[in-house]
Amino acid sequence: MAAAVCVLARTRNLFSAIVLSGIYSFLMATVLVAMDAVDVAMTEASVGAGISTVLLLGALYLCRSEQSKPLRQVWLPLALSVAVGAVLMYGTLGLPEFSDAHAPIHTHVVPRYLKEMPKEVGMPNVVTAVLASYRGYDTLGETTVVFTAGAGVVALLRRKRRQRDAPDAAKGAAR
């Protein structure tokens, strides 16, 4: 995945950048399966590698630009990114180790979910049960966000291309 990202950062052709992002999403889904996150892997594979790639290709077609310009000065952003990365790595040293059973993440609410699940909800898939029942408000908010994004795209891209008269053009350009 690191290799895919490095090539993506350096490539100038936008189409190959989009294909590489699809490859990166699939690799991420594989890593997620290795982490036992099967629901998340399925969502990442379908949404990240599927819908994202379709939308990016659609936008690329609409923008009609194939090559991006070469970057003149790369040292300042690179130094800044490396500095941020160093600070973050120093920060993660305080976090629990990989597969540490005593980490706080495993001790507060999750044992209750796992124990009470068969009694209260009675369905094997814990993730769906937590998503829809224990954390139902979050899912309601997320559905609303998705709907709002759709409404926003409709508002932005409403068809007014061909016979556009001057007042509409002014309104569209001044947005």
Place this chain on the structure above:
Amino acid sequence: MKADLILRVMAKLLIPFIVLFALYVQFHGDFGPGGGFQAGVILAAAVIFYALIFGLADARRVVPESLVEALMAVGVLIYAGVGVAGLLLGGNFLDYFVLDPDPVHGQHRGIFWVEVGVAVTVSGVMLKIFYMFADRGGLEE
């Protein structure tokens, strides 16, 4: 023309299975990985596949724009409706255990309808966004 033919035949063979898989993921979300989001996205992908192979005009005839726009809103309404049903039947908002005399069964029902609402909204939004992008550029294929 030959390549077109292969694509069309393959699409006709594959699209029913993709739709079936989307329904399977939706209803099997209780027992295995899956659930509303994945199912909605896979369903939208099936229709996008159809639009890519057979043209946008054909896709619009099969799944018209008004239907897609209605789907977008109806999903959120179903979700909120389940919450309000919980209110009307005596519990708090989005309480599932009041939906049925047996609380566990009430949870099942609530989760089922909530997942349906989520899948409907997600598929509607993804499809609508694709339609908007494709429509803007005059994309014919």
Place this chain on the structure above:
Amino acid sequence: MNAVGSHMSLGGHFTYFVTVFLMIAGLFIVIARGNLIKKLIGLGIFQTSVYLLYIVPGKLVGGTAPIISPAYTEYTNPLPHVLILTAIVVGVATLALGLALVVRIREAYDTVEEDDILLLDARPGRPAKASSLR
């Protein structure tokens, strides 16, 4: 609990290093590339690295996927999965909105390079009207 957490072994923290590397790679693409579409791709990479950041600490090596069945007793933590599921869908929603904005910018300015857009903006008068009729 305190004694276990204060070990600074590198092997246990390797996954964090990978996550941070992906994060700064995404950040670099957002800062350093001028093309708007590439910036959005870099933002997506940044978001996926954050998914890793949440999910990896939840994994228990002996455990299995969080689907309750009589054959297993150890389960990977399902709570990060729930949060990240929401995050993925919200991420694609923001990507869609960002791309819609890029398309409109393209129609107004006739370019998607950030430097050109800033140059066009600095010039007096709006060049937008002429090229938006396509």
